[in-house]
Structures are given as C-alpha cells and as structure tokens.
Amino acid sequence: GAVVSQHPSRVICKSGTSVKIECRSLDFQATTMFWYRQFPKKSLMLMATSNEGSKATYEQGVEKDKFLINHASLTLSTLTVTSAHPEDSSFYICSARRLGLEQFFGPGTRLTVL
Amino acid sequence: KNQVEQSPQSLIILEGKNCTLQCNYTVSPFSNLRWYKQDTGRGPVSLTIMTFSENTKSNGRYTATLDADTKQSSLHITASQLSDSASYICVVSGGSYIPTFGRGTSLIVHP
Numbered sequence: 001g002a003v004v005s006q007h008p009s010r011v012i013c014k015s016g017t018s019v020k021i022e023c024r025s026l027d028f029q030a031t032t033m034f035w036y037r038q039f040p041k042k043s044l045m046l047m048a049t050s051n052e053g054s055k056a057t058y059e060q061g062v063e064k065d066k067f068l069i070n071h072a073s074l075t076l077s078t079l080t081v082t083s084a085h086p087e088d089s090s091f092y093i094c095s096a097r098r099l100g101l102e103q104f105f106g107p108g109t110r111l112t113v114l
Numbered sequence: 115k116n117q118v119e120q121s122p123q124s125l126i127i128l129e130g131k132n133c134t135l136q137c138n139y140t141v142s143p144f145s146n147l148r149w150y151k152q153d154t155g156r157g158p159v160s161l162t163i164m165t166f167s168e169n170t171k172s173n174g175r176y177t178a179t180l181d182a183d184t185k186q187s188s189l190h191i192t193a194s195q196l197s198d199s200a201s202y203i204c205v206v207s208g209g210s211y212i213p214t215f216g217r218g219t220s221l222i223v224h225p
Binding site (some may be wrong): 103 | 157159163212215216
C-alpha cells in the first residue's frame with residue numbers, strides 16, 4: 001500500500017526559530033501534496049496545496065511567508081514554519097495524492113513552540 | 115459553498131454493539147467520498163473510498179453507503195471493538211479533487 005512519512009514526528013522549539021517538516025511518499029510518486037493543521041478536537045484545516053515543481057496554492061488566511069512550502073520532487077514536500085510563535089503550536093499533517101483518487105495521509109507532526 | 119456535515123458529533127457505545135455515522139454533503143460537482151479513521155495524535159487512515167457509481171463498500175467491519183441523489187453517506191461499524199474508539203472523518207472531493215472535510219464524529223467504545 002501507499003505510505004506517507006513525516007519527519008519529525010514531534011518537535012519543540014523556542015519562539016522565533018524556524019522549523020522544517022518533511023513529508024515523503026515512500027512507494028509512489030505524488031503529483032500533489034497537501035498540508036493541513038489540526039487543533040485539538042477540531043477538524044483538519046487545509047493550509048496549502050502543492051504540485052511538484054510549481055508554487056504552492058495557499059488557502060485564504062494562511063500566510064505564505066510564514067508557512068513556506070517546497071515541493072522539489074515527486075516524493076518530497078517540506079513545510080517550514082518561519083519565526084514560530086506559541087500560536088503556531090499545532091498538529092501538522094501532510095497528505096500525498098498519486099494519479100487517481102486516493103489521498104494518503106502522513107502520521108502528523110506535533111509542533112510545540114515555547 | 116461546499117460543505118460536509120457529520121452527525122452525531124460524538125457517540126458512546128458499548129463494546130460489541132453496532133453503530134452508524136452519518137455524512138451529508140453539498141459538494142458539487144461530486145468526485146468521490148472517503149471515510150477516514152483518525153486515532154488521537156495520528157494521521158487519518160483511509161477506510162473506504164466511493165465514486166458516484168458506487169453505493170456500498172465494505173472494509174472488514176466497516177461498511178460505507180452512498181446515496182448520490184440525496185448526497186448522503188453513512189458508515190456502519192459492526193460488532194464494535196475498543197480499538198474502534200477514534201474520530202471518523204467524512205471527506206468529499208469535487209471536480210478539482212480538492213477535499214472538503216467534515217468535522218468528524220468522535221466515537222468512544224466502552225468495555
């Protein structure tokens with residue numbers, strides 16, 4: 001089956017630092033990758049959609065300079081939270097979609113900003 | 115506006131009992147509907163995916179139904195187990211395949 005990994009699984013950082021989260025599709029090429037954030041007991045909220053080799057499309061209200069997304073290859077996308085603040089603490093989940101219908105989610109990254 | 119409404123918001127059942135979760139959507143045009151199970155602190159895991167022409171799909175003790183005319187779906191869990199305790203999310207994709215998420219139903223199975 002299709003597997004999507006995320007690294008790290010959890011990260012704690014100081015306010016003002018930047019954090020990079022990797023999302024990899026391990027056994028398939030992902031034409032599109034999605035980034036979500038999820039607050040406790042809330043639904044997943046789509047942050048941005050990225051296609052390999054092109055700029056990400058951000059959802060309304062998501063600051064593209066704050067959340068940098070790079071989709072350099074068909075198996076790797078990265079999300080960098082720049083100058084993180086405590087309100088950025090959340091659960092970040094990526095998903096990857098191969099050609100077709102199915103979307104596979106990564107295990108998520110728990111970010112805590114002190 | 116594309117919306118996905120799930121009910122109930124939360125549900126508590128005893129181990130061994132059956133339950134049914136509901137999903138109503140207004141996404142148009144319709145591409146596919148998926149049910150995911152999300153354990154606390156984990157990413158969602160796909161249970162079923164259905165396209166317009168499918169009205170029932172099973173995955174073990176999980177059976178999903180789809181009525182594309184009324185834009186309703188249900189997820190039926192048979193003989194619940196403690197490990198079924200999780201959030202169940204209904205996701206509907208439209209023409210651009212951008213998904214619209216429901217808020218999820220939180221299921222707790224008690225021994």
